[in-house]
Every structure is written in structure tokens, then in C-alpha cells.
Amino acid sequence: MHYPETYTSTSHHAEGERNVVATVRNLKKSFGDREVLKGMNLDLYESENLVILGRSGTGKSVLIKCMVGLIRPDSGTIEVLGQNVFSLNPDELNALRLQVGFSFQGSALYDSMTVRENLEFPLKRNLKIFDKHKLEELVTTALEDVGLAHTINQMPAELSGGMKKRVGIARTLILKPKIMLYDEPTSGLDPITSMEINDLILSVREKYKTSSIIITHDISSAKHTSDRIIALIDGQNKMEGTFEALSETTDPDLEPFFKY
């Protein structure tokens, strides 16, 4: 299997002088006999929105879970904000994870807690903020950012899928991460709600200057949010470029995405 030449030379990129905030090199991961990632590479640049496009089951979620140390890869290296994720001790890993927001595919809201408690949870337990006014202020700001201030006292079960996604995003934004990882932020949502989420992703970047990886197989979401796209096909980064460039592809694996 091949991978594009550009990946063998590190750090600098044709696009210019922007800093790399995360790199993945030759990442491999199998579950049992099933090879999921077969040598994945990527660079994430400062304040860019990088979309990873790929079919279901190609290991997109596995890739970003490796990036935050939730899954240990079989081989390959991952550097996030200059640190090698798998050489950190638990405290260092926690410190790094504070700077990386992870929005889960299924939202993963704590269903025994209210929306408020969901958002307070990392503040209290990680940042040790216990001051009532401070908590209130941070929670309301984060919820206002996602347009859901009125849900503050509701339980997750009372929210719609799109609202859950947004609360999940608010729960990670509250820690002011430098990097955001969105796992299929628009899947299972109607086109209008999807568009709202896309706009949210763009406004998050505006406001917090985050660099983001957005995993999706929703082509309109990719078009709307991406600065650059990497196509993850058969466990590898098969192709990369802007939306315009990739939409002209004739590659049999990739073309169907754009001809929806």
C-alpha cells in the first residue's frame, strides 16, 4: 500500500508556515483478526478545520480515540500539541486531555445528571472550580454558545438528538480546548439541524481559535466546514485536498461520495 509522498517529510507543508498541532504517523490498529487502521497519517494545522471523510467502519472513530489515548494502537506514533500521547504518565495525559475536546458520535451525555451537572462535572473534577458564581457563569456561557441556555435544568433524556450533540459540544467547550475532535457531529440529524451544527463548528473556531478534526460522511457538512479534507479509505489516508479539488476526483472509492 502506498501513501502520498508529502507525509514522509514532516512538519512543513505546502500551505505555508502554519504550526502543526497534531500529527499521526503510520498508525496501525487491529481488533482480533480485523485490521482496521493500516498505516494512517495526518497533520493537523493550527486553527484549521480538517474533515476526515470515510465510509462506516473504516476506523474513523478508532483514529481519533487513539489520538486522545482511549485506544492504544498496535504501532505508529501520535503527537498532540508537541507531546507523544503514549509516552505520558496519567497526570500528563490528563493535562493534555484538558486541551483536547472530544465530541462523541452518540453525544455520551451523563444520563443520570442534568445538563448543568453534565457541564459542571469536568469543571469540578478536573479544574477544581467549586465557586457557585464562577460555575454558573461558565455553564451559561457554554450553553449560550451552542444556543441551549434554556435546557440547563433538563435531563439528557428530555433532549432531542441535535440538542444532545450541542450539549455534548458545550461540555467540551467549557474546558476551552485548543483542539476539537468532532465524531460525526451531524449524523442522524435532519438537514436544517445539521446546518446549525455546521455553523456552530465554524463559530467555535471563530470564538475559541480551535483547530478541529471533523469526522463525517455527510458531504454537505464536509463542504460547509472544511478547509481541507482527508479521505480515509481502507484504513489509510487515501487522498487529501480542498473540497473543490476532491470533488473532481475520479477515484472509484471516493467519487460516489460526491455524486450522492
Add this chain to the structure above:
Amino acid sequence: MRLRNFLLRVADIHRFVVQVIKHFFMPPYEVREIIRQCFAVGNRSLFLITFTAFIAGIVFTRQSRPSLASFGAESWLPSLVSQAVVRSLGPLITGLICAGKLGSNIGAELGSMQVSEQIDAMEVSGTRPFSYLVVSRITATTLMLPLLVVYADVVALLGSFMTVNFINSSSFALYFNEVATNVTYLDVFSSLIKSAFFGFAIGLVGSYAGYHSEKGTTGVGKAANSAVVISMILIFVIDLLGLQVTNIFRR
């Protein structure tokens, strides 16, 4: 391949237990969460324990009475019942009920959190889910089981007393005086320690099953189910080991 999987599983369980024990001796403790879990433990099991312990006390008394009477040894009844309840019946009833009630509850709770990636979400926000979710639950069951056992003992003895009282209207003071003289410190201590081990086993098995629950909704059911079955088996094993150890001291 199967042997390999088995060994991997054993290594995994070993790591889990070591982690739990390490956290026992490693502050900060999750005091609030432990207290909350203690209440939950009591809440979930108190009714069933009251109900079964009371009936067990009645049934045991009524069934042993005739055979004691045939020896003309009816006056030994309080001593027989109290030893049986404190040494064996109380802990066993409590242990089994808690295995069923708490084991399935912990397994299902943590299992659904695992399956819906809530535990991963805690992990990536650096909120140490292991001590928050697992260690606090195991601590709560370990602390609460001895208390529940004492409670079950009292309820069972009350059931027994009421049976005796119904038959020959013996006095409360007399009956419990008889009980107190026949139950030794060793009986009480060994039963408390044994039940703490019951509690540890129930919490541990439930949390392990839940924490390692397979993806998908069937995973949660399996986790709850195996938590109950395995902790019930463990309770009998611990009971047997406890008996051996106590017998050493009894001599």
C-alpha cells in the same frame, strides 16, 4: 486461542483488582460519591432483606422446634437460632440478596455507561472515572454489607422471637438475654469480616462486568447477568473459606 483469551482475561482481572486496592490507599477519596452510593445500597436492598430475614427467622425457628422438643431441649432454641443466624443465615441471606440486587444494578449501570461511551467521555475530560465510578461503588458495598448483615440478624432474631412468643409467650428480655450469652465476639467479628468480603466481591464483580461490558445493548444485559451469577458463586466460596478460617480460631 481459548487458553490465551482466558489468560488475558485473568491478567485483566488481576490488573483491575490491583487498581482498586491501590485506590483504597490513595487519596483523594470520593467522599460525597461514596456516601451517595452507600445510601443507594441501603435503599435498594433494605426492603428485600427485611422481608426475607424476618421470614427466615420464623421458618427456621418453627422447623427446629419440634426436633429440639423431642429431646426435651426446647430451652436451647434461642441459643441454636442465634448461632445459626449470626454465623450463617444472616450473612448468607444478605449476601445473596445483595448479589442479586446490587450486582445486577452496578453491572447494568456501569455497563450502559460503558456502551454509550459515557465512561470514555469522563476519561477524555480527565475526570478519573475509575475512582469516581468503580472505587466509590466497591467502597460503598464493602462498608454497607456488614451493617446490612447486623440489621438482617436483628430482624431474623425478631422473627424468631415472635414465633417463640406466639407459642409460649416467653418474654423479650429473657429471649434476647439467652441470645446474648450464646453469641460470642468471635461469632460477631467473623461474620462482620466475612460480610465485608461479600460486599467487596459484589462491588468488584459488578463493576468489572459493567466496566468491561461489550458494545451494544445485549452487552449491558450480559454484564448484569454475569455480575449476579459470579458474585453469588463467590459468596458461597467466601462463606466456605470464612468457615475454615474461623474454625482455626475456634479451637
